[in-house]
Amino acid sequence: MRPLFQPRANTIAKASIVGTAVLILLTVVVLIFVNRTSWATKVGIARQQPVPFSHKHHVAGLGIDCRYCHSQVEQTAFAGMPSTKTCMTCHSQVWTFAELLAPVRESWATERPLQWERVHNLGDYVYFDHSIHVNKGIGCETCHGRVDEMPLVWKEKPLQMGWCLDCHRQPEKYIRPREEVFTMGYVPEEPQEVLGRRLVQEYNVQTYNLEDCSTCHR
Ligand code: HEC
Ligand code: HEC
Ligand code: HEC
Ligand code: HEC
Ligand code: HEC
Known part of the structure; x- marks a missing residue:
């Protein structure tokens, strides 16, 4: 054998x-x-929504402030989403019978909120808070891009850990005056490094624990 x-x-x-x-x-x-890749992070890919709500029309065109619809962004972790009532403030007067707005009227009649598809969504194991960023002079635009130019919102940044850490290591590269946080297309009047270093002091930005795992994973 x-x-x-x-x-x-x-x-x-x-x-x-x-x-x-x-x-x-x-x-x-x-x-x-x-x-x-953008396929996995979905960066730059516009999300379809139940109503094709356009920030380009409402923000750039009509000049509505972010806080009109995302009213909690300065006070809480969550930016807040507009209720159907907020839309109806105007749309019971303008574009009243538009086909595009049928889901808004249905939501109003049935009192069932519109189900917006989330564009940004961190894992549950990450803690994020809008209010601290906004109050320390980080602009919406820095993280979300030119929302005022988006017919439908897409993700401008990957929202991966490395991206958060890049700013947490050197916030002076991105910080802007508080009154410019909601401005789209902001250009600093002086070199960013000079402005940044001054604002980090003025706003008392705490960088000592910004890279600790427990700051974001708690
Ligand atoms: C008239 C109301 C309105 C205004 C004003 C408005 N938004 Fe929105 N926003 C919405 C609605 C409705 C959605 C959900 C639909 C979508 O994601 O496109 C949304 C979604 C978003 C999202 C994506 C949320 C997600 O799912 O992750 C971001 C980011 C955003 N808005 C930022 C802004 C910024 C920045 C401004 C000011 C420059 C602004 N919005 C002004 C109504 C508004
Ligand atoms: C401050 C008033 C105002 C508010 C609040 C408002 N809209 Fe509008 N919306 C308008 C006007 C005015 C137009 C017409 C714009 C045009 O002709 O360019 C419009 C147009 C639209 C259109 C038609 C497509 C377009 O973008 O031109 C859709 C869809 C729409 N709005 C959805 C919504 C939704 C959903 C909300 C609530 C999250 C909302 N709007 C809140 C004033 C408003
Ligand atoms: C430091 C970066 C950063 C800044 C600055 C920022 N955002 Fe966000 N935003 C995020 C992240 C990250 C998420 C996803 C949060 C999650 O999934 O828990 C998000 C989510 C959102 C959402 C969806 C609802 C929510 O809260 O999860 C809206 C609306 C929004 N942002 C609007 C705004 C507006 C308006 C501003 C300016 C006032 C702003 N953001 C500033 C990073 C930022
Ligand atoms: C463009 C700059 C920038 C980006 C991007 C950024 N941060 Fe921050 N973050 C800051 C600043 C500035 C502070 C405020 C530090 C202080 O003074 O307390 C902060 C504070 C925090 C805090 C502490 C909040 C508290 O209540 O103690 C957490 C948590 C946090 N960031 C999470 C994140 C996460 C998660 C991301 C990515 C999804 C992120 N940040 C992206 C600038 C940024
Ligand atoms: C500034 C906020 C922040 C800090 C500080 C931070 N992380 Fe993260 N972490 C994130 C975000 C945001 C993600 C990605 C979440 C997502 O993809 O939804 C992440 C994801 C992760 C993941 C999942 C794998 C991956 O890479 O996506 C691990 C593991 C992790 N972090 C460990 C750590 C450890 C260990 C530390 C300390 C050395 C740390 N993190 C510090 C924000 C942070």
């Missing part, structure tokens, strides 16, 4: 171990790569 394992079997076994290791490594590399 021939031996069950030919000497060749050894080589095959070794090769398959090495092969598996290489395959695992490749998979990890590919996954990391895919994780950073």
Whole structure:
């Protein structure tokens, strides 16, 4: 009888171990790569909504302030979303019978809120708070881009950990005067490094714990 394992079997076994290791490594590399593509992070991809609400029309066109609809953004972690009542303040007067607005009228009649698709959504294991950022002079535009130019909102930034940390290490690169937080297309009047360093002091920005794991994962 021939031996069950030919000497060749050894080589095959070794090769398959090495092969598996290489395959695992490749998979990890590919996954990391895919994780950073816009397909995975959805950066730049507009989200379809129950009503094609346009920030471009309402913010740039009509000049409505962010706080009219996202009214809690200065006080709480959550920016807040407009209720149907907020839309109806105007749309019981203008575009009253528009087909596009049928879901708004239905929501108003049935008292069932509109189900907006979330564009930004961090994992539950991350803590984020709008109010601290807004009150320390970080503009909406810095994190969300030119929302006033978006017919439908897309994600401008990946919202991955590295992105948060980049600013937490050097907020002076991004900070702006508080009164400019809601401004779209803000351009500083003096070099950002001079302004940034001054505002970090003036607003007493605490950087000592901004990179601690427990600041964001609590
Ligand atoms: C007239 C009301 C209104 C105004 C004014 C308004 N928004 Fe919105 N915003 C909405 C509605 C409705 C949605 C949900 C639909 C969507 O995501 O496109 C939304 C969604 C968003 C989102 C995405 C939320 C998510 O799902 O992650 C961001 C970011 C945002 N708005 C920022 C802003 C900024 C910045 C301003 C001021 C420059 C602003 N909005 C002004 C009504 C408004
Ligand atoms: C301050 C008044 C005001 C508020 C509040 C408002 N709208 Fe409008 N909306 C308008 C006006 C005016 C137009 C017509 C714009 C135009 O002709 O360019 C409009 C147009 C629209 C249109 C038609 C497409 C477009 O963008 O031109 C949609 C859809 C719409 N609004 C949805 C909403 C929703 C949903 C809300 C609530 C989250 C809302 N609007 C809140 C004034 C308002
Ligand atoms: C430091 C970055 C940053 C700044 C500054 C910022 N946002 Fe956000 N925003 C985020 C992140 C991150 C999320 C997702 C939060 C989550 O999933 O828990 C978000 C979510 C939102 C949402 C969806 C509802 C919510 O609260 O989850 C709206 C609306 C919004 N932002 C509006 C605004 C407006 C208006 C401003 C300016 C006043 C602003 N944001 C400033 C990072 C920022
Ligand atoms: C463009 C700059 C910038 C970006 C981007 C940014 N932050 Fe911050 N963050 C700040 C500043 C400035 C503070 C305020 C520090 C202080 O003075 O307390 C802060 C504070 C915080 C705090 C402390 C809040 C508290 O109540 O103690 C948390 C948590 C936080 N950020 C989470 C995040 C997360 C999560 C992200 C990414 C999704 C993020 N930040 C992105 C600038 C930024
Ligand atoms: C400034 C806020 C912030 C700080 C500080 C922070 N993280 Fe994160 N972390 C995030 C965000 C945002 C994500 C991605 C959430 C998402 O994709 O929804 C994340 C994701 C993660 C993940 C999941 C894997 C990944 O990369 O997406 C791990 C693990 C993690 N963080 C560990 C840590 C550890 C360990 C520390 C301390 C050395 C730390 N984090 C500090 C914000 C932070």
